[in-house]
Amino acid sequence: MYADLCVLVDEGVPNCFVEEKPKTGRVYDVTSFLDDHPGGDEVLLTATGKDATDDFEDVGHSDDARELMNKYFIGEIVSSTLPVEPKYTPPTQATRVAGEQGSGNLWKILQFLLPLLILGGALAFRSFYQKE
Numbered sequence: 524m525y526a527d528l529c530v531l532v533d534e535g536v537p538n539c540f541v542e543e544k545p546k547t548g549r550v551y552d553v554t555s556f557l558d559d560h561p562g563g564d565e566v567l568l569t570a571t572g573k574d575a576t577d578d579f580e581d582v583g584h585s586d587d588a589r590e591l592m593n594k595y596f597i598g599e600i601v602s603s604t605l606p607v608e609p610k611y612t613p614p615t616q617a618t619r620v621a622g623e624q625g626s627g628n629l630w631k632i633l634q635f636l637l638p639l640l641i642l643g644g645a646l647a648f649r650s651f652y653q654k655e
């Protein structure tokens with residue numbers, strides 16, 4: 524049912540999915556342990572597919588529990604196979620202002636000039652036909 528269920532648990536060593544730390548970690552397939560886990564299957568399922576180091580350590584698992592982990596150890600994460608998370612870099616103040624300035628200024632000038640041009644045109648039109 525949970526064919527690819529894995530929990531990452533790693534004592535002390537920096538683990539995966541944490542951007543600033545090296546991506547290493549031990550992977551445990553706890554599929555067959557779900558029903559037997561004294562803490563219940565829910566906590567294991569919640570910790571599935573992510574770094575569960577802190578969750579595991581917070582419980583204060585016994586030495587027996589740590590020994591038992593070996594039974595479910597399936598391998599280490601190969602960091603080169605992890606998908607690269609795209610990093611968002613917000614535009615700097617300088618580039619933002621420079622980008623806005625070009626079209627922004629032109630628009631402001633047009634907003635000011637356009638009504639004047641229309642008014643001027645109307646007055647010229649009127650005075651031209653009034654003379655005739």
Ligand code: HEM
Nearest residue numbers: 551561562566567570575578579582584585588591592595
């Ligand atoms: C392969 C991984 C794991 C193994 C072999 C394991 C094993 C055990 C064992 C043997 C116990 C009984 C208490 C003890 O001896 O310490 C236990 C309790 C417990 N475990 Fe795990 N565990 C694993 C992963 C996790 C994870 C990832 C979490 C949390 C997300 C977790 C949460 C708990 C909780 C909440 C208890 C109950 C503690 C209590 O009621 O005192 N376990 N576990």
